[in-house]
Amino acid sequence: MTIDELAKEYEQQYKILSAKLDGLKPLLCVYRGNDLLILRRKMKTYYDMACDCKRIYSLLSSYYDEQEDV
Numbered sequence: 001m002t003i004d005e006l007a008k009e010y011e012q013q014y015k016i017l018s019a020k021l022d023g024l025k026p027l028l029c030v031y032r033g034n035d036l037l038i039l040r041r042k043m044k045t046y047y048d049m050a051c052d053c054k055r056i057y058s059l060l061s062s063y064y065d066e067q068e069d070v
Contacts (some may be wrong), residue, residue: 003064004061005055005063007060007063010053010056011053011056011061013053014050014054015052015058017049017050018050019052021043021046021047021050024039024042024043024046027039031061
C-alpha cells in the first residue's frame with residue numbers, strides 16, 4: 001500500500017465518521033437523562049476519531065510535497 005492509498009483510507013474513514021455524527025445529531029433533541037449522556041460520549045468518541053483521521057490524512061497527503069522541499 002502506498003502513502004497516497006493510505007491517505008485515501010483515512011479520508012474515507014473521516015467521511016464515514018462524519019456521516020455517523022450527522023446521523024446522531026438529531027437524537028440530541030430526543031434523548032434525555034442517562035441515554036443523552038451515553039449519546040454524547042459516543043458522539044465525542046466519533047468526533048475525536050474523525051479529527052484524528054482528518055489530521056493523519058492531511059499529513060499523509062502532503063508527505064511527498066514535504067520531501068520535494070528537502
